[in-house]
Structures are given as C-alpha cells and as structure tokens.
Amino acid sequence: MLQGTPAAAVEAVVWALLGTLTWYQWRRHATAASGAAAAQQQPAAQDAAIDAAAHAIVDTAEEEAQRKVHIVGSSVNIPDMSANLKAKVTVSEQQQSDPRLLAAVYDDMAQKFEGHGLTLPAVEAMRQYFENLEGPGEAVPLDYDRFPVPLPPGAVRLGVIFFQECNRRLAELVWQAAQEVLRALPPGSSAHANKPSHYHITVYMTSQPHTLRPDPFDPASGGLKLDGTPQEQAESARPDPQRLTQEIEAFRVAAAGTDAPRFEVHRLVMADSGTLLLCSVDHTANLAQLRKRLRHAFPGGPPKQSTIVHASIARLLTPKQLTREQIDRVQAVCDAWSERLRGMRFDPDRLYHIQACALGCERTFTTVEGPRIPLPFRASGGSGSTAR
Secondary structure (H helix, E strand, O other), rough: OOOOOOOHHHHHHHHHHHHHHHHHHHHHHHHHHHHHHHHHHHHHHHHOOOHHHOOOOHHHHHHHHHHHOOOHHHHOOOOOOOOOOOOOOOOOOHHHHHHHHHHHHHHHHHHHHHHHHHOHHHHHHHHHHOOOOOOOOOOEEHHHHOOOOOOOOOOOOEEEEOOOOHHHHHHHHHHHHHHHHHHHOOOOOOEEOOOHHHHHEEEEEEOOOOOOOOOOOOOHHHHHOOOHHHHHHHHHHOOOHHHHHHHHHHHHHHHHHOOOOEEEEEEEEEOOEEEEEEEEEOOHHHHHHHHHHHHOOOOOOOOOOOOOOOOEEEEOOOOOOOOOOHHHHHHHHHHHHHHHHHOOEEEEOEEEEEEEEEOEOOOOOOOOOOOOOEOOOOOOOOOOOOOO
C-alpha cells in the first residue's frame, strides 16, 4: 500500500500511529490509576459510614417502647430500675446483624466508660437485687421471693444461650479475666461475679423482674394488674399453667425455625452501668432474626429487650465514682483481655427456656440456675471451637 509513497509521508504516518498508540496507552494507565484510587477510597468511605451508623445506637422503635415500660415488682422502691434501663445500649436490627457495626458499638461502649467512668444511678438501681453489699465477701443476688416486693413463682421467664457448654476454655478464660478486673477495682468495692456455668446470652425475656408479664400473648400490658398495691401487682404476675405451656411452645417453634447462630468474641467491656460484659458478634444474623420472631410471637412481652450479644460476667455495686487512675487501671485490664479473647468462637445448637419458680428451679436473680428446657435450632452453627 505504501509503494511509491514518498519517504517523508511514510515517516509521518508512522509517527502518527505511534502517537495514537501512546495516547491510548496513557489513557489506559490513567483509567487504571483512577480506579485504584477509587478502590482505596471506597473502604474508607464504608468505614466512615459504619462508624456513623454504629454511633446511632438507639433504635427509634425501642426508644418509643421504653417510654411505655410499666415498672413494677422490685422496682417500686426508689431508685427504681429506670436508671439502669436507660444506661443499657440499644441497637437496631441492622446493627445486630452486621458484625462490623456491632463491634463498633462495643468499642463505643468501652470508650464511654474510659471517658467518664460510671453512671452512678444505674449502679445504685442494681443494688436492690443484691444483699451483703457492705459486709466482707462478695455481694449475693437475692432470691426472687426476697425482693423488696416479693415475686411469685414463674414471674420471671426467659430464653437464653449458655456458652460454657459450647466452649469451656472460653468460659475458663473469661472467669480469669473477671477476677483480674475485680482485683483492679478500689479496695473494699462491693461486687458480684457470675460463675462460668451461669454465663449466658439473653435472647428474649417474656417476663422481667422490673417489667412483669404473666401473659406475654396479651398486648394489654401482658395481662398484668395495673392497679392495686405493689404487692397485688406483683402477685398478679403469676402465670397461668396453660399459657405457660403455650409460651414454651412458641419458643420451641421460633428456635426450630431459626438456623443456629455463630458467635465470635469481640471484647471485654466494663459498661458505665458497672456491669462487666463479654461482647460478641453473630456472623449469621440468625440471633437478630430469632429475636424478631419472638417479639412477634409475644405482642405483650416486655418492650425493653436485649439487642446486643453480651453475657454479664460481673457487677460492680459500689455507687461511687472511680478516679481517673482507677478507670485507666480497669480499662487496661479489659483491653488486655480483649486482645486475648478476641476471635474465640462459641457456636450453640440450642436455646433454653427458664422460669423462676419454687425450690429446685431458677429462683435467684442473674444465676439462671435450675431445670432448663432445651429448644434446638434448625441447624448447627459450627463446632464451638476456639478458632481465631
């Protein structure tokens, strides 16, 4: 094609082709570089969005529900449990279902304690559930029938997951961590440490010590008597045996319709309420779905429910603010143990229904001891290993 063409013309064509190729090559590299920069910016933008969402830790529906809580039973005395309820962290279903969002909430909780220490009204409110608060030895949780306003058998009922049976090594380490945190508290502090066999995640409470619901199927305050003396109100919290059977069956159906969750420890947190918490995330979002099913199954259940994935390990019960040095000492222990525990797994295959009843059943605050009704999940979540 170029025969007979002057050499100058051929050279011009060659240079034009080279110029075109060079321009296309430059454009390709520029586009790739731009894409790489955008890819680098995307995780940062996602992290910023996650941080913003994680700090919005009060779900509107839960906040509205909390204003309608009817406090009776142990909470008729001043201070009532509203201060403790207010200190509890509430997260949305989306945050429960997203491990990164939930982990950010736990970090925020730790920073809150590190920043200002204890919320004293919340600590004071919790004291009414314990005795031996001033004497030697640890504080002792009260039996329900020895509350300031005694509660009848069956007044407190809940569904829980025990993690010692999933990962005994984790439970042993958490016990060691709790003892070290308690030693970091000021001398003479009143406190209570749960036993490893008591470590549990509360899934849903059909009737709480401070929000009694004899019939959680009844949307009208769960069938609770709203007038009369506090003693009469508390006595009205005794559940009907037939309705109790229906309640257990509703738990069974909800568990059987839910795949097993898979939990991973994120950190040990001293909450500003004075409660030492083992905080975990669920990699399946199944716990959030189970809680949603149970809320729908019990329209008259207590509106203020656990929404994070936590186990109460110990409680500080001295309503005195910690000094800066004491806060830092406790936080340092929590941070060190968080590094050691983070990534450990516990994968339950069942939920347990427990009710406070007469001798031989769960009848003491926070211990969840006594006969347990196992309610298997639809599928096993894993092996319960300590994988990191």
